[in-house]
Each structure stands twice: as structure tokens, then as C-alpha cells.
Amino acid sequence: MPRYALQVEYHGQPFAGWQRQADQPSVQGAIEAALAKLQPGAHTIAAAGRTDAGVHALAQVAHCDLDKDWDPFRLSEALNFQLKPAPVAITACAQVEEDWHARFSALERRYLFRLLMRRAPATHQAGLVWQVKNDLDVAAMQVGADRLLGNHDFTTFRSSICQAASPQKTLDELRVEYVDTLSGPEIHFHVRARSFLHNQVRSFVGTLERVGAGAWTPDDVTTALEARDRAACGPVCPPQGLYLAGVTYPTDVFAQS
Incomplete structure (x- = not known):
């Protein structure tokens, strides 16, 4: 077949x-x-x-x-x-x-998360972004994100119903980018790894939003990671800003399509 x-x-x-x-x-x-x-x-x-x-x-x-x-x-x-x-x-x-x-x-998966910062309700972007009303500190969020790179036990950032055999994963990229758009300023989170745990990306973003808002410090991200305890995670952000952005294979099978 x-x-x-x-x-x-x-x-x-x-x-x-x-x-x-x-x-x-x-x-x-x-x-x-x-x-x-x-x-x-x-x-x-x-x-x-x-x-x-x-x-x-x-x-x-x-x-x-x-x-x-x-x-x-x-x-x-x-x-x-x-x-x-x-x-x-x-x-x-x-x-x-x-x-x-x-x-x-597959060799790796890539995710994009879009966070829109503006007070007025989203119209054209409704359902496509997570909206917050206050500006966030992108530089602080990147410092926090860097604490998560590498191979770790990500139990803190894993859903309680995750079916993965192990919480040990290697995070290759977690880049926080400020982007001006016609609808307002957005923060894009670019996340890359071979595989992910259930709710791992949304747990990362929800936690880093707390850093951007000043409620957490980057050191708090390290403390949460090392706790290996789901209760130590920041809020899990809603799903509508999350996109599966791409999958990498040994050969690009779509190159000639």
C-alpha cells in the first residue's frame, strides 16, 4: 500500500x-x-x-x-x-x-506561542493569541527561559495526566521575541525539542509570563524546575496561542512537493 x-x-x-x-x-x-x-x-x-x-x-x-x-x-x-x-x-x-x-x-518538533499585549479586546486575533493587558519584561523572560534549556527532569512542567514514560527531556531552544504587529505588540515564544511532555510548552509560557510581569524572578524559575513538583509550576496558560510550527525529519520529504 x-x-x-x-x-x-x-x-x-x-x-x-x-x-x-x-x-x-x-x-x-x-x-x-x-x-x-x-x-x-x-x-x-x-x-x-x-x-x-x-x-x-x-x-x-x-x-x-x-x-x-x-x-x-x-x-x-x-x-x-x-x-x-x-x-x-x-x-x-x-x-x-x-x-x-x-x-x-521525526527528529524534532517546533512550537510557536503568541502572546498579545493590549488592553482592548482582541478582535481579528481572537482565538489565535493569549491576551494579557499589561506590558511584560521580555529580557527578564528570556533570562528565565534560559534556565530551562538543556536536559532536565521536567516534572514541574508536566501535566498530571501526562502519559510519557519519563519526565526527562532535552529542551534545545526557548527563545522569547518581541514582535510589533498591526493588532499590537506580541511576544513570540519559539520552542524546539525532540519531544515534549503533555502541557510542557503552556506550562513554560505561563511561568515565564509571571517573570515578565514581575511576580517571579528568573531564580524562581530555577527553583521551580529543581523542585520536580507540579505544584511548583506557575499558571498554565490557555491553549489558543499555541501552534505546532513544524517537524524535522532526516530528509525533507516535502522538498519536491
Whole structure:
């Protein structure tokens, strides 16, 4: 059976998350339903990572197996037609080797978190950013972020329902960037690692927001990390500012798509 890699963009607001659920809409369920219209029968797709309810993706990656050979461009076009009106789009498609796996072949995942700083309610960016009303100290947040880089036991920044076998992870990048936008000043958090724990990025951002607001110091971030205790974590920020921004593989399978 030919295997196809799919690069997927989606707006997470109407979904209960990536993973298929029996009684709630999911991104996985939407794509599998679209595949069933092209090839009748049950379909199960695998993704590079699961995203929670309300979380978005700029470049999620999944793979599917089909009975016949498709031109990748025609497959993406057919899926996009069947996905309407769901806010899900196949932005690239490529045929891959049968042992290529969207999750297990991945070398790293990249996330973006957008935080909007303004008092007026967000309109155009509603549902796409986490909004705070006060300005934050970006430099202090970066100092705090640097305390989290490297290999650590991240129990403090791990959801109590996380199913990962170990809290030990290596964080390769946590960059805090000030960005002027037409809607107002934003802080972008660029986060990169081979893999993540459940709610790890949102726990980082919620904690660093406390540093930016002056309620925590960078030393408090170190203390929280070393506590290895979920109760030591700062607030977990809401999901709507979080985006799965990309996945890296040994070879860019979409380079020729």
C-alpha cells in the first residue's frame, strides 16, 4: 500500500484536539473522514504529535496508507475539497517509503506561542493569541527561559495526566521575541525539542509570563524546575496561542512537493 506524508495546517478552536474521539470533533477524525470519501472504508492516520483542544498547527505532519497510487498534488487537492468547510488544509503531500512514520521518524518538533499585549479586546486575533493587558519584561523572560534549556527532569512542567514514560527531556531552544504587529505588540515564544511532555510548552509560557510581569524572578524559575513538583509550576496558560510550527525529519520529504 502506498504511504503518503501530509503536512497539515489547522485552526484548533472548533476541535477537541488532534486525536480522534467518539463524541467530539477532532482534526484526525476530519482527515480520516475525508480519506474515506476518496477510498471507502476505515482509515487510521498517525501524526507527529497530538495537540490539545484549541491548539493550532502551521505544519503538523501525518501519514496515511491508501490502496492505489495517487499523484501527491492531486491527493492534497482532493482532500482539501473533502475537508471543506472544516478549518483544516493539506498544505503539502509526498509519497514516502512504507517504513517512514510521521511520529517515529521525526527528529524534532517546533512550537510557536503568541502572546498579545493590549488592553482592548482582541478582535481579528481572537482565538489565535493569549491576551494579557499589561506590558511584560521580555529580557527578564528570556533570562528565565534560559534556565530551562538543556536536559532536565521536567516534572514541574508536566501535566498530571501526562502519559510519557519519563519526565526527562532535552529542551534545545526557548527563545522569547518581541514582535510589533498591526493588532499590537506580541511576544513570540519559539520552542524546539525532540519531544515534549503533555502541557510542557503552556506550562513554560505561563511561568515565564509571571517573570515578565514581575511576580517571579528568573531564580524562581530555577527553583521551580529543581523542585520536580507540579505544584511548583506557575499558571498554565490557555491553549489558543499555541501552534505546532513544524517537524524535522532526516530528509525533507516535502522538498519536491
